[in-house]
Amino acid sequence: MAATLPDAPREPRFATGHESEGRPAALIAWGLYILSLPSANLLVIVGLIVAYAGRGGSDGLSRAHIDAQIGLFWSVFWWTILLWFGFWACVVGVFTVPAMGVALVPLAIILLLALLFMTVWFTIKSLIGLFNLLGDKAP
Numbered sequence: 126m127a128a129t130l131p132d133a134p135r136e137p138r139f140a141t142g143h144e145s146e147g148r149p150a151a152l153i154a155w156g157l158y159i160l161s162l163p164s165a166n167l168l169v170i171v172g173l174i175v176a177y178a179g180r181g182g183s184d185g186l187s188r189a190h191i192d193a194q195i196g197l198f199w200s201v202f203w204w205t206i207l208l209w210f211g212f213w214a215c216v217v218g219v220f221t222v223p224a225m226g227v228a229l230v231p232l233a234i235i236l237l238l239a240l241l242f243m244t245v246w247f248t249i250k251s252l253i254g255l256f257n258l259l260g261d262k263a264p
Contacts, residue, residue, distance in 0.1 A: 146182045146183060146184075146187070147179050147180070147182055147183020147184065147187030147188055147190075147191060148183075148186075148187045148258070149179070150175055150176065150178065150179020150180075150182075150183065150187070150191060151176070151179065151183070151187045151190040151191050151194070151258055152255070152258060152259075153172070153175050153179075154172040154173075154175045154176040154179070154191065154194045155172075155190070155194065155251055155254050155255035155258060156172075156255065157169065157171050157172030157175065158172045158194065158197075158198075158247070158248075158251035158254075159248060159251045159252060159255065161247070161248070161251075162244065162248050169198065172194065172198075173194075173195065173198050176191045176194045176195050176198075177195065179191055180192075180195070186258075186261065186263065187258075189263055189264055190254060190257075190258050190264045193254060193264035194254070194264075197247070197250060197251070197254075201243060201247050204243060205240065205243065208236050208239050208240050208243070209240070211232075211236045212233050212236040212237060212240075215229040215230070215232050215233035215236065216229075216233060219233075
């Protein structure tokens, strides 16, 4: 009869770090998200890279903030693409069918206002996230 060896404890496939290890990455990413408005949204990409880089070494509250940052970026990104597509479809529609301009021009203005609202919402959401992280609260 073959003797069976007890199962040795296995290391996790991806080692997670201590909760405080991801906190600087989360703070930097929130700060870059907030500074995206004066930087014409260029710092958002840097903030996303920082969030993805800090994701592996974070755990607990900092991991929740980093996941929230990544989710916030991608949701705003896809809504921005959709709104810009709608705006440019209205512009093309006005020039190809001028009679539709009565309906398409107000729609294009509404879409631009929605883009402005989303930019303000992104900044406020980032400020709230930063304040929550500083106060050790969930995002």
